[in-house]
Amino acid sequence: MTNTIDRRTLLRLAGASAGTAVLAGATLTGAAPAGAAGGAFRHGVASGDPLPDGVLLWTRLTPTDEAQPGSGVGPEAEVTWQVAADPDFATVVAQGALTTGPARDHTVKVAVTGLAPATTWWYRFGYAGAWSATGRTMTAxxxxxxxxxxxxxxxxxxxxxxxxxxxxxxxxxxxxxxxxxxxxxxxxxxxxxxxxxxxxxxxxxxxxxxxxxxxxxxxxxxxxxxxxxxxxxxxxxxxxxxxxxxxxxxxxxxxxxxxxxxxxxxxxxxxxxxxxxxxxxxxxxxxxxxxxxxxxxxxxxxxxxxxxxxxxxxxxxxxxxxxxxxxxxxxxxxxxxxxxxxxxxxxxxxxxxxxxxxxxxxxxxxxxxxxxxxxxxxxxxxxxxxxxxxxxxxxxxxxxxxxxxxxxxxxxxxxxxxxxxxxxxxxxxxxxxxxxxxxxxxxxxxxxxxxxxxxxxxxxxxxxxxxxxxxxxxxxxxxxxxxxxxxxxxxxxxxxxxxxxxxxxxxxxxxxxxxxxxxxxxxxxxxxxxxxxxxxxxxxxx
Known part of the structure; x- marks a missing residue:
């Protein structure tokens, strides 16, 4: 059976230039830029391996100055995450929290499920009242x-x-x-x-x-x-x-x-x-x-x-x-x-x-x-x-x-x-x-x-x-x-x-x-x- 995909979805799937322009301005007020020397999310955000109903999200938290990569030190900390249908996060469709710490080098990986297929999504991570930079991803x-x-x-x-x-x-x-x-x-x-x-x-x-x-x-x-x-x-x-x-x-x-x-x-x-x-x-x-x-x-x-x-x-x-x-x-x-x-x-x-x-x-x-x-x-x-x-x-x-x-x-x-x-x-x-x-x-x-x-x-x-x-x-x-x-x-x-x-x-x-x-x-x-x-x-x- 032919599954018809509308023009909006096709544009999303094609990574239209307009979508990239939106992404470029999607960092929230108060969020640390992904490349900031300081900030809790200084190593950026990423996504991978998209499925029809989900995608894998990634970041790395620096909760304290001593919690440097490879150091094996620093506290355990709870990181929140959100996935939204828009870059302003007016429509959050999935969210949660997990704990990371030195045992996994304070990295965070979330396998998000329950998403609609062939759709562009925006995501971010939060810690101590601040948000990461915003990422854009898609489901297959x-x-x-x-x-x-x-x-x-x-x-x-x-x-x-x-x-x-x-x-x-x-x-x-x-x-x-x-x-x-x-x-x-x-x-x-x-x-x-x-x-x-x-x-x-x-x-x-x-x-x-x-x-x-x-x-x-x-x-x-x-x-x-x-x-x-x-x-x-x-x-x-x-x-x-x-x-x-x-x-x-x-x-x-x-x-x-x-x-x-x-x-x-x-x-x-x-x-x-x-x-x-x-x-x-x-x-x-x-x-x-x-x-x-x-x-x-x-x-x-x-x-x-x-x-x-x-x-x-x-x-x-x-x-x-x-x-x-x-x-x-x-x-x-x-x-x-x-x-x-x-x-x-x-x-x-x-x-x-x-x-x-x-x-x-x-x-x-x-x-x-x-x-x-x-x-x-x-x-x-x-x-x-x-x-x-x-x-x-x-x-x-x-x-x-x-x-x-x-x-x-x-x-x-x-x-x-x-x-x-x-x-x-x-x-x-x-x-x-x-x-x-x-x-x-x-x-x-x-x-x-x-x-x-x-x-x-x-x-x-x-x-x-x-x-x-x-x-x-x-x-x-x-x-x-x-x-x-x-x-x-x-x-x-x-x-x-x-x-x-x-x-x-x-x-x-x-x-x-x-x-x-x-x-x-x-x-x-x-x-x-x-x-x-x-x-x-x-x-x-x-």
């Missing part, structure tokens, strides 16, 4: 609703020391985004100067050392939540988030990480437990009873979004022909089964996958073994070619083949992978030996980093230099399924989902090291419903 449409359009802001890889989070501010100011999808590396674990802006620290992290303990991770999360651009985007729309490796340590796998030395840094399991606890406290994200973060959200009949966890269950990274070993996994058996069955059974038009690391093949200086034939096996060439980055799905060929084979066997179409991790911009068609080079099984849009170093930063050259351009040209020449790539820009993506197509537009910053940097459109690619072939798009009309 019913699972059977026919909606025309959904716009997602897509981001990844925000390194504090490498610059300012102007990409977040630009997204918040667009006024058209319904939802932000963050694909991981929300923060970085490094100590100051260990990973910055091409060798220069733009702004130093806290704590100054690499984060290892629960207190360390809490302090690092708190630092990020003081950024005014991040606060603005959190307060304007709900987020759907997953983690990648740097929320714990670089190149994390289920039993360790490249950036973890047990002899000097202690048991890896203890570090993971500390990082995961801080993450659960500080992020507006729902987790399962066992701490699992992979989950699925639906937006009417138009789209279903499956968010993956590609760190907690994966085998250690390998190289050479070991990347073909079917005993190795990037997803783990349970998550792979959940992913395959969910995609195949979905009745949504578009099946979106929040995929922290690239799934498309990137062959380096060789054809894949399945094109070389027996000589490829004799030379020890991996099935899909010499692997450039074994931390991606390239390092786990059996899992990628299993997923693609299942999609082909079940006739599952209209799959779009949304990817982060590698700091650069790509539009890919997903191919394997089974698909051949002409019949891709899905498409993939990879967004650039918010600030983390790219190719030109590592080279110490300007953006768009000859070496970066040559590198992009070579990647496309040796990987025909890579339809476009750009290796230098920092910024974000905007995905527009309609019944007819999914379109990604990439926007890059003028200068990540400058506060308030503007962004510019650099490319657009789309895929039509029923197809897995990408097509280039012109710049969107202003």
């Amino acid at each position: 449409p019913p699972a059977d609703a026919d909606i025309d359009r959904l716009r997602l802001g897509v981001v990844s890889c925000a390194n504090w020391e490498a610059g300012y989070f102007s990409a977040y501010r630009n997204l918040a100011d667009r006024g058209e985004v319904n939802l932000v999808v963050h694909l991981g590396d929300y923060l970085y674990e490094y100590g100051t100067g260990e990973f910055d802006a091409g060798g220069s620290v733009v702004r130093p992290v806290l704590p100054a050392h690499e984060v290892l303990t629960l207190a360390d991770y809490r302090i690092r999360h708190a630092l990020y939540k003081t950024d005014p651009d991040l606060q603005a985007l959190h307060a304007s729309v709900p987020w759907v988030i997953t983690w990648d490796d740097h929320e714990v340590a670089n190149d994390q796998w289920s039993g360790g990480a490249e950036n973890h030395t047990p002899a000097t840094e202690g048991a890896f399991a203890a570090r993971v437990a500390a990082a995961r606890q801080a993450y659960a406290e500080w992020m507006p994200v729902r987790t399962g009873a066992d701490g699992a973060i992979y989950r699925r959200l639906r937006f009417g009949r138009l789209a279903e979004l499956s968010m993956l966890d590609l760190r907690s269950y994966r085998s250690q990274q390998a190289s050479g022909s070991a990347v073909d070993d079917p005993a190795r996994t990037i997803t783990g058996d349970a998550q792979m089964s959940w992913l395959k069955s969910g995609l195949a059974a979905s009745t949504a038009r578009w099946k979106l996958v929040g995929n922290p690391v690239m799934i498309a093949r990137v062959d380096l200086a060789t054809l894949p073994a399945w094109l070389l034939g027996p000589i490829g096996r004799l030379l020890g060439v991996p099935e899909n070619g010499v692997v450039l980055n074994p931390d991606q799905w390239d390092g786990y060929n059996a899992d990628r083949n299993e997923l693609v084979d299942h999609l082909r066997a079940t006739g599952t179409r209209d799959i779009v992978f949304l990817t982060g991790d590698i700091h650069t911009s790509w539009a890919n068609e997903v191919t394997t030996r089974a698909t051949g080079t002409a019949t891709p099984a899905a498409v993939e849009f990879v967004v650039p980093s918010v600030t983390s170093d790219n190719v030109n930063d590592f080279l110490g050259l300007r953006e768009g230099n000859a070496l970066s351009v040559l590198g992009a040209d070579l990647l496309r020449a040796t990987n025909t399924h890579v339809r476009w790539t750009e290796l230098d820009g920092h910024g974000y993506g905007v995905l527009e989902v309609t019944r007819q197509q999914c379109r990604m537009d990439w926007y890059h910053l003028a200068d990540r090291t400058r506060p308030g940097s503007a962004s510019r459109w650099v490319a657009g690619w789309s895929v039509a419903a029923g197809s897995s072939t990408l097509r280039r798009e012109a710049a969107p009309q202003a």
